[in-house]
Amino acid sequence: MILKANCKINLGLDILRRRADGFHDLETVMFPVAGLYDEVEVVRTAAPGAEFRAEGLAVDCPPGENICLKAFRLMQRHYGVDGVAIRLGKRVPFGAGLGGGSSDGTAVLLAVNELFALGLSEAELIARAAELGSDTAFFVRNTPQLCKGRGEVMEPFVLNLKGMTLVIVKPGEGVSTREAYAGVRPRIPEVPLAERLGRPVAEWQGLVTNDFEEHIFAAHPAIRAAKERLLAEGAVYASMSGSGSAVFGLFAGHEKSERLCSLSPFVFGL
Numbered sequence: 001m002i003l004k005a006n007c008k009i010n011l012g013l014d015i016l017r018r019r020a021d022g023f024h025d026l027e028t029v030m031f032p033v034a035g036l037y038d039e040v041e042v043v044r045t046a047a048p049g050a051e052f053r054a055e056g057l058a059v060d061c062p063p064g065e066n067i068c069l070k071a072f073r074l075m076q077r078h079y080g081v082d083g084v085a086i087r088l089g090k091r092v093p094f095g096a097g098l099g100g101g102s103s104d105g106t107a108v109l110l111a112v113n114e115l116f117a118l119g120l121s122e123a124e125l126i127a128r129a130a131e132l133g134s135d136t137a138f139f140v141r142n143t144p145q146l147c148k149g150r151g152e153v154m155e156p157f158v159l160n161l162k163g164m165t166l167v168i169v170k171p172g173e174g175v176s177t178r179e180a181y182a183g184v185r186p187r188i189p190e191v192p193l194a195e196r197l198g199r200p201v202a203e204w205q206g207l208v209t210n211d212f213e214e215h216i217f218a219a220h221p222a223i224r225a226a227k228e229r230l231l232a233e234g235a236v237y238a239s240m241s242g243s244g245s246a247v248f249g250l251f252a253g254h255e256k257s258e259r260l261c262s263l264s265p266f267v268f269g270l
């Protein structure tokens with residue numbers, strides 16, 4: 001079976017505290033981007049183990065460490081399944097804060113559940129996904145969610161961005177999630193994120209913030225510049241997504257103009 005493993009953006013990202021286990025408690029709204037996705041094909045094979053083949057963007061880790069294989073091994077350990085061939089068609093930029101790798105991993109979990117008729121509940125799939133990463137659980141639901149804990153505690157979040165245009169820009173340099181968390185100063189916001197996101201989108205700028213921006217922008221001026229460009233081009237709201245380096249802008253209306261398309265290949269009507 002072939003799955004579209006779409007990416008996400010973060011609408012606001014508050015890093016509340018560092019935990020004893022080294023992770024951080026956060027609050028963020030994750031929003032799926034249907035138009036930007038990897039292709040993950042999983043088929044059953046007679047031979048045991050997992051074959052893996054990647055096409056498209058070359059991910060900067062050995063194939064054996066690809067999250068697709070980590071996801072399969074996790075299912076093997078839990079449910080004794082065996083014998084698959086996985087093909088990854090990589091299109092989503094990595095080191096981007098777009099959750100592409102996380103989405104690929106979750107796609108493999110979902111495919112194995114189907115192909116081996118495991119009949120796992122949503123709660124079980126979320127538990128397995130959370131063993132794989134922090135953004136992974138979100139992709140089991142893949143609808144707008146207010147995410148808490150280290151990202152895996154979710155509740156649906158009602159949000160209406162219909163009629164707007166989303167532009168995602170991926171600056172040349174990447175940022176690793178570890179680098180982003182290592183430099184962040186946790187803080188509890190005066191007004192919870194959910195309340196701030198309840199305001200009209202036109203009021204979000206300056207109110208709905210990403211706590212990684214300050215130190216990532218200081219270390220990578222090109223990422224700050226990419227966000228400022230989106231605002232200069234008329235974005236109603238612009239922010240870095242997750243741990244960066246991708247930034248995104250929300251523009252009023254469905255005008256897929258030459259101007260917007262000149263900013264990035266990733267322009268989507270919502």
Ligand SMILES: C[C@](O)(CO)[C@H](O)COP(=O)(O)OP(=O)(O)OC[C@H]1O[C@@H](n2ccc(N)nc2=O)[C@H](O)[C@@H]1O
Pocket residue numbers: 010022023024025026028097099102132133134135136149150151177178181242243
């Ligand atoms: C920045 C976000 O994309 C926001 O959605 C996520 O928090 C990142 O989640 P992710 O890519 O799934 O990250 P993981 O693979 O679970 O963790 C990578 C590393 O990031 C740090 N990490 C991650 C999530 C979290 N809530 N606190 C952390 O401190 C840890 O050092 C961890 O070793």
Ligand SMILES: Nc1ncnc2c1ncn2[C@@H]1O[C@H](COP(=O)(O)OP(=O)(O)OP(=O)(O)O)[C@@H](O)[C@H]1O
Pocket residue numbers: 059060061065066067068088093094095096097098099100101102103104105135175176177178242243244
């Ligand atoms: N299928 C995959 N897609 C992308 N990255 C992968 C994949 N499998 C393993 N990786 C490794 O994970 C790293 C990407 O993680 P990083 O946290 O830096 O980027 P991200 O875009 O913020 O996160 P992610 O896409 O994993 O949520 C890559 O640099 C690569 O080494």
